[in-house]
Amino acid sequence: MAVNARSRIINTLIVLAVVFIAWELASLTLSIPYYILPSPSSIVLATTRYPQYLLINLLDTLTHSLIGLSIAAAFSLLLSIPLAYSEGIRDAVYPLITGFNAIPRAALVPLLALWFGLGSVPKVLTAFLIAFFPILVPTLTAMVTLEKELWELLQSFGATKSQILLKVALPRAMPYFLSSLHMGLTSAFVGTVIAEMVASDKGLGYVILSSTSRLDTPLAFSCLILLALITLIISKMLGIIERRIVKWAYRVNA
Amino acid sequence: MITVKSILRLRNVTVRYGNGRHGGLVAISKVSLDIMPGQVVGIVGKSGCGKTTLLKVIAGLIKPVEGEVIFNGDEFDGSHRRVGMLFQSPLLLPWRTVLRNILLPIEIAGEDVNKYVGRALELVERVGLKGFENSYPWELSGGMQQRVALCRALIHKPLLLLLDEPFSALDAITREDMWKLLQEIIVHEGCTTILVTHDVREAVFLSDRVVVMGGKPGTIKAEVNIPFNRPRDIRLQYSKEFNEYVSTIKELISG
Ligand SMILES: Nc1ncnc2c1ncn2[C@@H]1O[C@H](COP(=O)(O)OP(=O)(O)OP(=O)(O)O)[C@@H](O)[C@H]1O
Ligand SMILES: [Mg+2]
Secondary structure, three states, rough: HHHHHHHHHHHHHHHHHHHHHHHHHHHHHHHOOOOOOOOOHEEEEHHOOOHHHHHHHHHHHHHHHHHHHHHHHHHHHHHHHHHHHHHHHHHHHHHHHHHHHOOOOHHHHHHHHHHHOHHHHHHHHHHHHHHHHHHHHHHHHHHOOHHHHHHHHHHHHHOOOHHHHHHHOOOOOOHHHHHHHHHHHHHHHHHHHHHHHHHHOHHHHHHHHHHHHOOHHHHHHHHHHHHHHHHHHHHHHHHHHHHHHHHHHHOOOO | OOOOOOOOOEEEEEEEEEEOOOOOOEEEEEEEEEEOOOEEEEEEEOOOOHHHHHHHHHHHOOOOOEEEEEEOOOOOOOOOOOOOEEEEEEEOOOOOHHHHHHHHHHHHHHOOHHHHHHHHHHHHHHHOOOOOOOOOOHOOOHHHHHHHHHHHHHOOOOOOEEEEEEEEOOOOHHHHHHHHHHHHHHHHHOOEEEEEEOOOHHHHEEEEEEEEEEOOEEEEEEEEEEEOOOOHHHHHHHHHHHHHHHHHHHHHHOO
């Protein structure tokens, strides 16, 4: 297992190295202008040129994404309980939620900026709006698909509907909720970055926009790579927490 | 003459699923049954004849469209049912330990869980799982999980134990172990038991009375008393008399 994991990492690194070397050689030999496609070495150079600037903006994007994600997660959990409780509420509210999900939320950013000004609020709101749906749906689905037999067994103890939901359906939905946070995380980053491009003068989204307008493409690439790395790292951390909290979900089928 | 009052009395119970334009599907029709305290009643019959439906009506999970279910002298109103149920699958909650699974009915009833820990541990020991109280269900074999489910069904000292094909997912050897265990528990707890099964040998081994159901909609076709003394030895099933009961009942089922 450990040996396998290590050799997998090594293989990935080898592939990455090959890609970067080929890319570097291609930019050298084909003499592609750096502002169209920067070479890996120029991206590294751009990163080391403004480390502090990049770090501050990275943290800014990260904070807003995580706040948006947390609100989306809390909201999904809170909303899934009444939605699971009553089919009537579900029938009434669910079409609204799916309808809202059909709006391209990136298009809402100018409106959010109009209402809330530039800065944090439109960023967090956009992250929240994009992350909310992919968390709510799997959580709610897991809550309403309790096996009929289990439901009947609990009823034979005299359990009420809210007891069944809180003591059984909700814990049972936890693995689905936690794994949906991965999808929610990438969605939240997308939301924040979009808002930063439209309505902010901070964050990596803003840096990407301003650097490309100055034809500083290497810096834009550096931002992209940083965004990918930070998403991967947070996702890994979520995975570790997930395995701690819902250990049982991974053991059941082991 | 001493008259023993029946603990459970069904009078002309009819159950219908759905009530569409065609009147829905009548699952059981005019079923009447009297069960005495402490009796073990086996219910057998072809698949789809309404055995599970009958059990659910008794548990108060579904309401009959006609007839009445009288439990302990009262018409069943759905409250205060002192029933324990066991299904084919153990239905344990994987995030709870064995002990916390067994205590779930107490927790749901809103009673003081601490008062029942002693009884839970005693049950765990009686089913041979001492030392596994703090294990998780996924650390146990299927047979062990079913024993935990049995403890959970018994935790609140039910007056009525309802079993729906409880051992049909187990292998033959484990199943016979469970027969012995169930017999011990029924004798010790003194609870009235209704056992739905496809296994006629199981019904004959465990029951005082075997009820044969059949037809569509399901009705009671016949009843056979099984007079063997308790405790019954597992080797009873090799005796001629035992096997005569088995073949009689099999004929009643298919006839
Ligand atoms: N929830 C339901 N809705 C509609 N029809 C049902 C439902 N449950 C059972 N039925 C029907 O009622 C009849 C009796 O079903 P039931 O489950 O009681 O049979 P059973 O004797 O337990 O069968 P088996 O031995 O296969 O478990 C069947 O025809 C079945 O299709
Ligand atoms: Mg059945």
